[in-house]
Amino acid sequence: MTLFLLGLVPFVVGFLMNSWILQNQDSVLPFKLIGFIFLAFWVTVGFISYKFEKTLIKSAVIAHLPALLMLLFIMYQEIILGQYWANIFGTATQIYYLPLINISATIDGLFSFLIPGANGLGTIGFISILLMFATYYLGCFVRKSVQRSG
Numbered sequence: 001m002t003l004f005l006l007g008l009v010p011f012v013v014g015f016l017m018n019s020w021i022l023q024n025q026d027s028v029l030p031f032k033l034i035g036f037i038f039l040a041f042w043v044t045v046g047f048i049s050y051k052f053e054k055t056l057i058k059s060a061v062i063a064h065l066p067a068l069l070m071l072l073f074i075m076y077q078e079i080i081l082g083q084y085w086a087n088i089f090g091t092a093t094q095i096y097y098l099p100l101i102n103i104s105a106t107i108d109g110l111f112s113f114l115i116p117g118a119n120g121l122g123t124i125g126f127i128s129i130l131l132m133f134a135t136y137y138l139g140c141f142v143r144k145s146v147q148r149s150g
Contacts, residue, residue, distance in 0.1 A: 003052050003059060006045055007066035010132070013038060014098035031102035038099040039135045046139025056140045064133055070096040071125045078122045094121060100128040107131075 017029060046060070053059035073093045077084045084090040097104065104127040 046136035
């Protein structure tokens with residue numbers, strides 16, 4: 001349960017960022033810096049939460065279930081509905097990936113030639129999940145390595 005709750009941290013960070021943006025519309029947040037700080041934090045979460053599950057992959061999957069759920073909601077809204085829900089669920093799916101939106105959009109732009117026409121929040125969400133999963137797994141892997149050598 002702890003790992004699943006940790007998976008909700010991006011929503012909390014995104015909500016705080018969104019609130020700040022709405023209250024300070026004349027200023028700009030350092031989105032790329034926030035993204036890198038968030039990824040560093042996510043490595044730390046992986047490092048600390050290593051002990052919660054027996055295997056690294058199981059730990060990473062449980063921690064990223066909320067991210068996957070948000071991505072599925074985004075894909076449903078983009079592909080099936082063709083629009084975002086005009087309620088809290090539509091907003092929540094967009095806010096969840098806000099901490100990594102700048103980094104993910106940059107990566108999406110660099111590799112857009114691979115899948116022409118695949119752009120939007122769904123692609124950015126997918127890239128964000130990959131970044132989160134990789135950094136979380138890195139934290140778990142480092143912890144495991146430290147324990148073996150120590």
